[in-house]
Amino acid sequence: MQNQQNSQQMPQQQQPVMQQPPHVITTKDLSYINDMLAWNLLAMKKAHFFAEQCQDQPVKLEIEKCGQMHQRHYEMLLAHLQEKQQNNQMM
Numbered sequence: 001m002q003n004q005q006n007s008q009q010m011p012q013q014q015q016p017v018m019q020q021p022p023h024v025i026t027t028k029d030l031s032y033i034n035d036m037l038a039w040n041l042l043a044m045k046k047a048h049f050f051a052e053q054c055q056d057q058p059v060k061l062e063i064e065k066c067g068q069m070h071q072r073h074y075e076m077l078l079a080h081l082q083e084k085q086q087n088n089q090m091m
Contacts, residue, residue, distance in 0.1 A: 043067070
């Protein structure tokens with residue numbers, strides 16, 4: 001009951017929403033992006049492997065679509081990093 005009263009008394013502060021990503025990639029950001037690249041690459045490889053093993057054609061197609069989605073995400077992340085690198089070289 002006391003926690004409810006305290007949370008009602010304190011106004012909720014909202015973070016401002018960024019319209020564009022910052023111009024700097026921190027070490028923590030880079031580490032997280034590296035993890036996302038690794039996760040998408042692994043998911044893409046697993047989907048390819050399981051699609052090759054699958055005998056049911058509709059299921060195989062869905063697994064392949066999943067793998068293609070992870071490949072697109074991987075390529076989008078990589079393109080973003082390459083764009084950042086090019087922008088930093090121009091500065």
